Amino acid sequence: MGGPAGRPSDQGLSRRSFLKGAGGAAAASGVLAADAASQEAATAEGAATLSGTTEVELTVNGQARKVSVEPRTTLLSALRDRMDPALTGAKLVCDMGSCGACTVIIDGQPVYGCMTLAARCQGKAITTVEGFGSPDKMSDVQDAFCEKDGLMCGFCTPGFVVATHAALDRKPNADIDELKYELSGNLCRCGTYPHIFEAAKAVQMSRAAGTGEAQEGAGR
Ligand code: FES
Numbered sequence: 441m442g443g444p445a446g447r448p449s450d451q452g453l454s455r456r457s458f459l460k461g462a463g464g465a466a467a468a469s470g471v472l473a474a475d476a477a478s479q480e481a482a483t484a485e486g487a488a489t490l491s492g493t494t495e496v497e498l499t500v501n502g503q504a505r506k507v508s509v510e511p512r513t514t515l516l517s518a519l520r521d522r523m524d525p526a527l528t529g530a531k532l533v534c535d536m537g538s539c540g541a542c543t544v545i546i547d548g549q550p551v552y553g554c555m556t557l558a559a560r561c562q563g564k565a566i567t568t569v570e571g572f573g574s575p576d577k578m579s580d581v582q583d584a585f586c587e588k589d590g591l592m593c594g595f596c597t598p599g600f601v602v603a604t605h606a607a608l609d610r611k612p613n614a615d616i617d618e619l620k621y622e623l624s625g626n627l628c629r630c631g632t633y634p635h636i637f638e639a640a641k642a643v644q645m646s647r648a649a650g651t652g653e654a655q656e657g658a659g660r
Pocket residue numbers: 531532533534535536537538539540541542543552553554555
């Protein structure tokens with residue numbers, strides 16, 4: 441994938457590389473065991489760790505959330521399928537790190553939730569689209585997407601909203617080419633790109649004017 445930081449090359453491990461790493465760690469501990477019995481025990485423990493569930497605490501939208509996960513459980517699955525109440529804003533679309541519908545922010549960086557292991561997110565600040573605003577109190581980016589018709593079917597929209605927040609935080613004065621680059625990790629099959637970029641520009645204008653809301657040209 442292209443430039444947006446943290447998705448996925450410079451942030452999370454793939455599930456495959458994680459499991460290979462975990463298996464390697466288990467094997468290493470077996471080699472270092474003092475005798476055959478402890479070696480077997482270490483191997484058995486490693487196998488149990490790989491196949492069982494464990495409870496982790498994730499900090500999501502400023503709240504501590506306990507959730508049972510397997511080593512292979514993705515952050516997206518933890519959010520959508522294993523939390524109660526569930527956080528379903530991040531969408532499962534491609535499940536292979538190519539569309540960006542599952543984008544969340546971890547420690548300030550946009551990442552693909554479907555390519556990030558939940559167990560590796562402990563101690564990190566996770567922000568989902570729900571963390572930016574609600575239908576009753578939308579963020580300026582969410583508001584601008586509505587005002588500029590930056591959505592059709594809406595499946596890509598939560599990911600774009602999160603990625604736009606991240607892009608504008610990182611580059612408040614990004615020009616259109618920079619915005620395109622920052623959002624290049626997100627795909628919209630409905631082709632709403634012009635409206636999405638209009639929304640981003642409207643937010644830039646309103647923030648520059650200090651209103652905090654989409655203003656001029658936002659269609660109000
Ligand atoms: S669902 Fe994660 S990148 Fe498409």
